[in-house]
Amino acid sequence: MRKLALTLAASAALVALSLAAPVRAEDEIKLPSPGWSFKGPFGTYDRAALQRGFQVYKEVCSACHSLNYVHYRDLGPAGPDGGIGFSEEEVKAIAAGVQVTDGPNDNGDMFERPGRPYDKFKAPFANANAARASNNGALPPDLSLIVKAREGFEDYVYGILTGFADPPADMKMMDGMNYNKYFPGHQIAMPPPLTDDRVTYADGTKATVAQEAHDVVTFLSWASEPTLEMRKRIGMKSMIFLLVLSGLLYAVKRKVWRDVH
Amino acid sequence: MANTAQSATAGHGAEGSRRDFLYLTAGAFGAVGAALTLWPFIDSMNPAADTLALSTIEVDISPIAEGQRITVSWRGQPVFIDHRTAAQIKEAREVNIDELRDPQSDQSRVQKPEWLILVGICTHLGCVPLGQKATDPKGDFGGWFCPCHGSQYDTSGRIRRGPAPRNLPVPAYTFLNDKTVRIG
Amino acid sequence: MATSSSSKFFSHPVVKWIEYRLPIFSFVDHSLGSQYPAPKNLSYWWNFGSLAGAMLSIMILSGIFLAMNYTPHAAMAFDSVERIMRDVNYGWLMRYIHMNGGSFFFIAVYIHLLRGFYYGSYKYPREVLWWLGVIILLLMMATAFMGYVLPWGQMSFWGATVITNLFSAIPLVGDSIVTLLWGGFAVDNPTLNRFFSLHYLLPFVIVGVVVAHIWALHIHGSNNPLGIDTKGPQDKIPFHPYYTVKDAFGLAVFLLIYAGFVFFAPNFFGEPDNYIQANPLSTPPHIVPEWYFLPYYAILRSIPDKLLGVIAMFSSILILFVLPWLDTSRVRSGRFRPVFRWFFALFVLDAFALGAVGAHPPEGWWLVVGRVATFWYFFHFIIIMPLLGWFERPLPLPASISEPVLGGARPAGAAVRSMEKN
Numbered sequence: 027m028r029k030l031a032l033t034l035a036a037s038a039a040l041v042a043l044s045l046a047a048p049v050r051a052e053d054e055i056k057l058p059s060p061g062w063s064f065k066g067p068f069g070t071y072d073r074a075a076l077q078r079g080f081q082v083y084k085e086v087c088s089a090c091h092s093l094n095y096v097h098y099r100d101l102g103p104a105g106p107d108g109g110i111g112f113s114e115e116e117v118k119a120i121a122a123g124v125q126v127t128d129g130p131n132d133n134g135d136m137f138e139r140p141g142r143p144y145d146k147f148k149a150p151f152a153n154a155n156a157a158r159a160s161n162n163g164a165l166p167p168d169l170s171l172i173v174k175a176r177e178g179f180e181d182y183v184y185g186i187l188t189g190f191a192d193p194p195a196d197m198k199m200m201d202g203m204n205y206n207k208y209f210p211g212h213q214i215a216m217p218p219p220l221t222d223d224r225v226t227y228a229d230g231t232k233a234t235v236a237q238e239a240h241d242v243v244t245f246l247s248w249a250s251e252p253t254l255e256m257r258k259r260i261g262m263k264s265m266i267f268l269l270v271l272s273g274l275l276y277a278v279k280r281k282v283w284r285d286v287h
Numbered sequence: 288m289a290n291t292a293q294s295a296t297a298g299h300g301a302e303g304s305r306r307d308f309l310y311l312t313a314g315a316f317g318a319v320g321a322a323l324t325l326w327p328f329i330d331s332m333n334p335a336a337d338t339l340a341l342s343t344i345e346v347d348i349s350p351i352a353e354g355q356r357i358t359v360s361w362r363g364q365p366v367f368i369d370h371r372t373a374a375q376i377k378e379a380r381e382v383n384i385d386e387l388r389d390p391q392s393d394q395s396r397v398q399k400p401e402w403l404i405l406v407g408i409c410t411h412l413g414c415v416p417l418g419q420k421a422t423d424p425k426g427d428f429g430g431w432f433c434p435c436h437g438s439q440y441d442t443s444g445r446i447r448r449g450p451a452p453r454n455l456p457v458p459a460y461t462f463l464n465d466k467t468v469r470i471g
Numbered sequence: 472m473a474t475s476s477s478s479k480f481f482s483h484p485v486v487k488w489i490e491y492r493l494p495i496f497s498f499v500d501h502s503l504g505s506q507y508p509a510p511k512n513l514s515y516w517w518n519f520g521s522l523a524g525a526m527l528s529i530m531i532l533s534g535i536f537l538a539m540n541y542t543p544h545a546a547m548a549f550d551s552v553e554r555i556m557r558d559v560n561y562g563w564l565m566r567y568i569h570m571n572g573g574s575f576f577f578i579a580v581y582i583h584l585l586r587g588f589y590y591g592s593y594k595y596p597r598e599v600l601w602w603l604g605v606i607i608l609l610l611m612m613a614t615a616f617m618g619y620v621l622p623w624g625q626m627s628f629w630g631a632t633v634i635t636n637l638f639s640a641i642p643l644v645g646d647s648i649v650t651l652l653w654g655g656f657a658v659d660n661p662t663l664n665r666f667f668s669l670h671y672l673l674p675f676v677i678v679g680v681v682v683a684h685i686w687a688l689h690i691h692g693s694n695n696p697l698g699i700d701t702k703g704p705q706d707k708i709p710f711h712p713y714y715t716v717k718d719a720f721g722l723a724v725f726l727l728i729y730a731g732f733v734f735f736a737p738n739f740f741g742e743p744d745n746y747i748q749a750n751p752l753s754t755p756p757h758i759v760p761e762w763y764f765l766p767y768y769a770i771l772r773s774i775p776d777k778l779l780g781v782i783a784m785f786s787s788i789l790i791l792f793v794l795p796w797l798d799t800s801r802v803r804s805g806r807f808r809p810v811f812r813w814f815f816a817l818f819v820l821d822a823f824a825l826g827a828v829g830a831h832p833p834e835g836w837w838l839v840v841g842r843v844a845t846f847w848y849f850f851h852f853i854i855i856m857p858l859l860g861w862f863e864r865p866l867p868l869p870a871s872i873s874e875p876v877l878g879g880a881r882p883a884g885a886a887v888r889s890m891e892k893n
Contacts, residue, residue: 100336142345256563278310328561
């Protein structure tokens with residue numbers, strides 16, 4: 027037993043050592059972390075924050091950023107764990123508020139119609155080239171997976187949104203670029219999207235930049251991983267089950283082996 | 288050696304039954320765990336969320352004029368929505384039901400008499416019958432005509448002539464209000 | 472050695488009817504059951520073979536169900552994986568099981584392999600058993616490499632580009648081989664499609680080699696922590712119920728740790744860049760393979776010449792085939808080889824060092840450490856192992872498994888020589 031424990035401890039130390047060194051040497055900046063309700067083994071999404079965040083996405087971000095892997099139905103009862111808490115009627119209303127392209131009709135033409143819950147979120151641009159043309163050659167990335175697709179995850183996205191500042195005196199900014207504390211290279215094409223009271227929250231929460239950033243990052247985390255709550259719930263039950271099963275099987279093993287030891 | 292192996296598995300008396308209870312409990316736990324683990328795999332074969340989202344569709348029927356028919360896609364199948372005229376309704380209701388291959392009254396096939404909603408797949412071998420467009424042939428009974436093998440349906444979608452055995456099926460539907468019907 | 476419960480089983484009329492026509496039950500009983508004798512002193516390090524087998528089954532099961540919803544076309548692959556994650560019932564669970572299962576499969580296999588290193592399981596008469604294991608490792612690497620390409624993320628695409636490009640290092644025919652592999656002029660849809668076909672096929676080839684691996688094992692039976700041959704029935708116990716129960720317990724604990732990652736840290740072993748759809752026009756700043764390839768990646772990049780780097784990388788695994796002959800020691804188990812134990816520990820440290828190096832760009836101190844660690848890796852096999860065998864004084868071996876007391880010990884050399892005659 028002692029040998030096993032020593033070996034395990036040594037291996038754990040070795041693994042920790044190899045992982046400890048940062049992958050990118052130049053990113054020594056520590057990311058801000060306001061705390062997230064969905065972290066940890068018992069984490070869940072704060073439904074109020076999700077709905078406020080959705081409002082921020084709709085009113086601010088959706089002008090340039092698509093959310094192609096999310097459907098309107100995901101927001102409501104048909105979504106995992108009831109989505110972000112909207113009712114079926116609210117979902118229908120949100121979908122019907124946009125015009126989506128459908129077709130071809132019997133004449134062979136594409137036409138516009140109000141959105142339905144089964145439609146994907148409407149993208150601001152028809153394709154990547156159109157997006158670039160409208161943004162000085164820069165492509166605003168799709169946000170469906172942004173939180174999982176960046177080192178630092180939700181803290182990184184929060185940092186980007188709150189990290190706009192004046193550049194230091196010795197930094198030469200390229201044309202049209204904005205200084206950001208946390209973006210690799212510190213020059214980001216996106217202008218600061220959030221300001222105080224940029225949106226007026228339906229539930230009356232004060233809309234500071236930090237609040238807006240926290241809410242929209244919560245929403246985007248949900249968009250990246252809508253099944254998180256289900257996963258942790260089933261996970262907790264599975265781990266407890268396996269713990270009990272391991273205990274039972276250990277007892278069986280000891281019983282069976284009693285004569286040999 | 289053989290003896291110890293034997294006594295390890297065979298149950299003898301009270302000590303044995305306690306031993307067996309432990310083995311039974313562990314075995315049962317394992318079996319339950321295996322079944323619980325297998326369920327998500329099997330459930331993954333059930334319709335996914337995007338398929339279920341299309342399991343019902345809501346159709347705005349207000350633009351359909353009297354005498355007009357439209358086709359919508361539902362669960363991968365064509366659905367005929369027919370805004371019947373009074374003449375077509377009268378024709379459907381004057382038919383002698385006993386003479387039908389698949390006896391059904393027109394009243395039993397509609398919720399509101401002026402709205403006939405059918406799954407547009409011929410019950411013979413699955414072609415989509417003609418009759419939705421004004422220029423389409425409708426057969427001798429004013430309904431639909433299947434070009435594949437000549438089945439003809441009347442203004443209630445019932446089979447009147449040709450090889451099809453049953454009437455055009457009526458899907459489950461609900462009128463949400465005067466302007467909208469939900470199919471499925 | 473039939474127990475009362477199994478003789479009741481074998482006298483059941485239905486069992487007898489089947490047995491007469493296809494003796495499947497007695498076959499299982501003889502190969503895995505109460506009729507298959509195993510050394511009685513196997514430690515928990517002997518659980519990892521069955522754990523690897525369990526992971527293979529889990530990977531095949533989850534893979535088959537994923538394939539019901541995956542589309543192997545460059546324009547739709549990434550989208551189909553997201554559909555699995557969001558819309559398919561429990562799709563997220565199957566994806567995370569498969570993704571983390573790959574890592575845990577390699578964890579089990581690497582520990583299983585290191586067990587073989589330490590206890591000399593590759594030595595006479597188990598050389599072919601060892602070869603079959605190395606073949607399984609190679610097939611696993613090919614399967615994992617192709618599997619990682621299938622989601623068609625940035626790392627999928629660029630990892631495929633870098634590794635397939637390596638084959639152009641082969642003189643004369645290199646470029647033609649790469650074009651053949653790609654099915655085009657770059658990694659693209661034809662490549663993805665054939666990788667899907669082969670990724671579905673190879674696991675079943677692995678199953679076949681595993682059957683041969685177990686068959687080879689059963690000819691001479693398992694090695695044991697003492698490294699000495701079993702002398703008779705007093706040294707052995709039936710596989711069932713002793714090791715079936717121990718393996719079941721080990722599996723439950725392994726699954727507990729595995730579940731911890733699947734449910735609470737499912738992206739721990741992954742790269743965020745792979746959640747970005749593949750873009751042939753934009754290379755990520757750091758191309759990193761999955762963790763289980765990092766040591767070989769480090770070896771590849773530590774040698775400045777392209778062809779020599781490729782040869783070194785492949786040699787690092789191929790050298791395992793000749794290990795039974797590189798290790799000249801007459802003693803199997805590291806337990807009785809006091810000097811070897813230090814070199815074994817150093818080797819494991821070296822492997823972790825190579826892994827850490829593989830995760831970083833080959834610059835500065837990382838490059839130095841990488842080159843030293845690569846040198847040491849080959850030095851360990853080619854120089855240290857043969858020299859150790861010739862010059863090390865092993866500890867005295869016990870007379871047998873059942874009598875481990877030193878009083879009855881014979882000199883190590885004599886014990887081994889009589890061992891080889893068996």
